[in-house]
Amino acid sequence: MNRLTAFGVRLAGAISEKRSAVCVGLDPRWSSLPDTLKVGIDATDRAAMAGAIQCYCQEVIDAVAPVAAVVKPQAAFFEQLGPAGMQVLAKVVAHAQRCDLIVLMDAKRGDIGSTAEGYADAYLGAGSAWGCDALTVNPYLGQDTLEPFVQVADQRHAGLFVLVKTSNPGSGFLQDQPSEDGRKIYEVVADHVQDLACQAAGEVAYGNVGAVVGATYPEQLAELRQRMPNVWILIPGFGAQGGTAADVRHGFDAHGSGALVNSSRGIIFAYQQPRYAHLDWKTAVAQAAADMRSELADAIAGD
Amino acid sequence: MNRLTAFGVRLAGAISEKRSAVCVGLDPRWSSLPDTLKVGIDATDRAAMAGAIQCYCQEVIDAVAPVAAVVKPQAAFFEQLGPAGMQVLAKVVAHAQRCDLIVLMDAKRGDIGSTAEGYADAYLGAGSAWGCDALTVNPYLGQDTLEPFVQVADQRHAGLFVLVKTSNPGSGFLQDQPSEDGRKIYEVVADHVQDLACQAAGEVAYGNVGAVVGATYPEQLAELRQRMPNVWILIPGFGAQGGTAADVRHGFDAHGSGALVNSSRGIIFAYQQPRYAHLDWKTAVAQAAADMRSELADAIAGD
Numbered sequence: 001m002n003r004l005t006a007f008g009v010r011l012a013g014a015i016s017e018k019r020s021a022v023c024v025g026l027d028p029r030w031s032s033l034p035d036t037l038k039v040g041i042d043a044t045d046r047a048a049m050a051g052a053i054q055c056y057c058q059e060v061i062d063a064v065a066p067v068a069a070v071v072k073p074q075a076a077f078f079e080q081l082g083p084a085g086m087q088v089l090a091k092v093v094a095h096a097q098r099c100d101l102i103v104l105m106d107a108k109r110g111d112i113g114s115t116a117e118g119y120a121d122a123y124l125g126a127g128s129a130w131g132c133d134a135l136t137v138n139p140y141l142g143q144d145t146l147e148p149f150v151q152v153a154d155q156r157h158a159g160l161f162v163l164v165k166t167s168n169p170g171s172g173f174l175q176d177q178p179s180e181d182g183r184k185i186y187e188v189v190a191d192h193v194q195d196l197a198c199q200a201a202g203e204v205a206y207g208n209v210g211a212v213v214g215a216t217y218p219e220q221l222a223e224l225r226q227r228m229p230n231v232w233i234l235i236p237g238f239g240a241q242g243g244t245a246a247d248v249r250h251g252f253d254a255h256g257s258g259a260l261v262n263s264s265r266g267i268i269f270a271y272q273q274p275r276y277a278h279l280d281w282k283t284a285v286a287q288a289a290a291d292m293r294s295e296l297a298d299a300i301a302g303d
Numbered sequence: 304m305n306r307l308t309a310f311g312v313r314l315a316g317a318i319s320e321k322r323s324a325v326c327v328g329l330d331p332r333w334s335s336l337p338d339t340l341k342v343g344i345d346a347t348d349r350a351a352m353a354g355a356i357q358c359y360c361q362e363v364i365d366a367v368a369p370v371a372a373v374v375k376p377q378a379a380f381f382e383q384l385g386p387a388g389m390q391v392l393a394k395v396v397a398h399a400q401r402c403d404l405i406v407l408m409d410a411k412r413g414d415i416g417s418t419a420e421g422y423a424d425a426y427l428g429a430g431s432a433w434g435c436d437a438l439t440v441n442p443y444l445g446q447d448t449l450e451p452f453v454q455v456a457d458q459r460h461a462g463l464f465v466l467v468k469t470s471n472p473g474s475g476f477l478q479d480q481p482s483e484d485g486r487k488i489y490e491v492v493a494d495h496v497q498d499l500a501c502q503a504a505g506e507v508a509y510g511n512v513g514a515v516v517g518a519t520y521p522e523q524l525a526e527l528r529q530r531m532p533n534v535w536i537l538i539p540g541f542g543a544q545g546g547t548a549a550d551v552r553h554g555f556d557a558h559g560s561g562a563l564v565n566s567s568r569g570i571i572f573a574y575q576q577p578r579y580a581h582l583d584w585k586t587a588v589a590q591a592a593a594d595m596r597s598e599l600a601d602a603i604a605g606d
Contacts, residue, residue: 027417027418029417029421046432074414074418074421076412076414076418076419076421076422076425077418077421079421079422079425079426079432079433080421080422080424080425080432081425081432082389082393082425082432082433083386083389083390083392083393083432085432086385086386086389086390087386087389089386090385090386108412108413108414108441108444109379109411110411110441111377111379111411112469112470112471113471114330114332115330115377115379115380116379118332118377118379118380118382118383119379119382119383121383122379122382122383122384122385123382129349129382129383129384129385129386129388130382130385138411138413138441138443138444139443139476139477140441140442140443140466140469140477140478141411141441141466141469141471141473141474142469142471142472142473142474142475142476142477142478143473143476144471144472144473144476145471145473163443163444166415166443166444166445167415168415168416168444168445168447168448169445169447170444170445170446170447170448171444171445172445173442173445173446173447173491173495174442174443174445174477174488174491174492175443175445177480177482177483177488177491178481178482178483179480179481180480180481185477185480185488188476188477188480189477192476
């Protein structure tokens with residue numbers, strides 16, 4: 001994959017080539033890992049745990065690479081293992097890119113001025129410390145704190161996904177509040193993200209700037225698809241959190257484009273589900289990812 | 304320092320013992336480091352850069368330990384150096400604690416459910432991977448996403464500082480919007496943080512839960528002090544960002560308690576200021592921290 005191509009073009013290419021809007025969330029919770037990987041490891045030995053998590057993530061990546069466009073490592077589960085976990089995170093990113101997957105780091109970073117620049121510099125683009133293709137960012141601190149991320153993303157052909165409406169039950173606490181002019185807070189963020197996307201998009205329909213909108217809020221997803229016509233939508237909350245293929249199709253445009261659907265537990269821990277219990281864990285993961293791709297394709301085609 | 308004592312008690316003890324509400328922000332921007340530490344280091348060699356940053360941070364910690372209660376490492380500048388930077392971050396945290404300083408990790412984390420639990424488990428308390436005394440957290444995702452942080456903080460005698468009103472010029476973008484019942488978004492967050500603090504506080508005036516309120520908004524600081532009577536306030540934006548001792552005194556209660564004032568650049572890069580240019584860099588750092596302590600003490604006493 002040529003990492004000098006604009007992120008939006010690269011992502012569209014990956015989705016088209018794989019015929020897949022599947023994003024696989026890499027959330028390696030220790031307690032959920034296959035027992036075979038945990039044998040003989042003391043759960044206080046973070047270096048050994050990190051080694052097992054590396055092995056697990058790399059096997060998951062190999063299993064899903066044929067049918068997924070993107071993988072999304074969840075930074076928290078690597079940070080939880082301290083420096084050893086962070087070393088493994090870098091190796092997992094590199095492994096996914098060797099497998100020709102786009103890597104979206106789910107770190108939900110956000111800070112002011114030069115600190116935001118520090119985070120952007122850390123994660124975005126080939127040659128950065130973590131070398132990711134894209135990063136999730138939190139808008140609570142204000143629009144000025146998104147600028148450094150946008151600038152670095154543009155310079156490095158990388159992408160951003162700004163949290164707009166998150167999938168958790170309490171996301172309305174702040175996000176659904178009405179603003180001064182009657183728009184809800186998530187709509188204020190959405191309109192700003194659309195502006196950023198237009199500035200950066202250039203000649204393509206979808207550029208470097210995306211938004212996160214939970215599958216668990218299908219009405220808002222439909223509204224936000226209209227409201228942000230040039231914004232990639234990353235849709236978490238599919239599967240284990242309750243979002244269905246029928247729910248997420250609202251996130252796609254009339255051409256069946258413009259969205260990525262994430263599943264974490266539903267794929268990477270598929271071996272815990274009765275539906276896949278007859279398979280070995282890697283086959284279960286591969287099968288769950290393939291099934292998700294089919295479900296999404298059917299839902300989009302059904303429009 | 305006994306890390307089995309509740310965070311609020313420990314923080315109050317440190318402030319009282321040092322007669323200081325000074326929090327020193329460790330933001331080791333490579334470009335601002337003293338030249339002597341950078342000699343011979345190639346700015347693409349992240350391991351060597353991380354080594355220099357470790358040395359720098361440890362020297363800063365030694366210089367400020369007599370007059371500061373808390374140090375606040377800014378995670379972004381360590382993440383920027385990749386895994387090598389994260390190893391150094393762990394060493395810097397341990398060094399500060401050996402110097403009897405409270406370590407507040409400024410990472411502004413926030414995520415849903417078990418991911419929030421992962422971040423809390425990563426950073427909070429003795430025995431955690433990073434072993435910090437407290438962590439800054441972002442409330443945009445909703446009140447349910449703060450719960451895991453509060454629970455882990457309570458279990459581990461650690462502290463939390465929730466972003467309420469940040470110091471940057473654009474913080475009003477979302478934070479100043481009016482909510483459904485007329486309260487501003489930052490007030491909605493503040494009231495919730497006060498509730499969390501009361502649940503967790505037990506028998507002390509200030510418990511494990513704090514808020515971040517920028518020195519650059521002195522009116523809001525005064526209002527928020529009244530609104531959150533049991534909440535520690537961390538006040539960034541002092542010095543380089545424009546906040547003065549007169550501004551920040553609004554964050555303290557009638558007894559001159561309940562707040563911590565952070566300065567980063569103003570102290571750690573004091574050698575770049577004309578006022579301290581005649582001193583070697585370490586003496587400049589020590590002097591700037593001592594001066595800030597005096598300025599704060601005078602402002603609080605002047606109430």
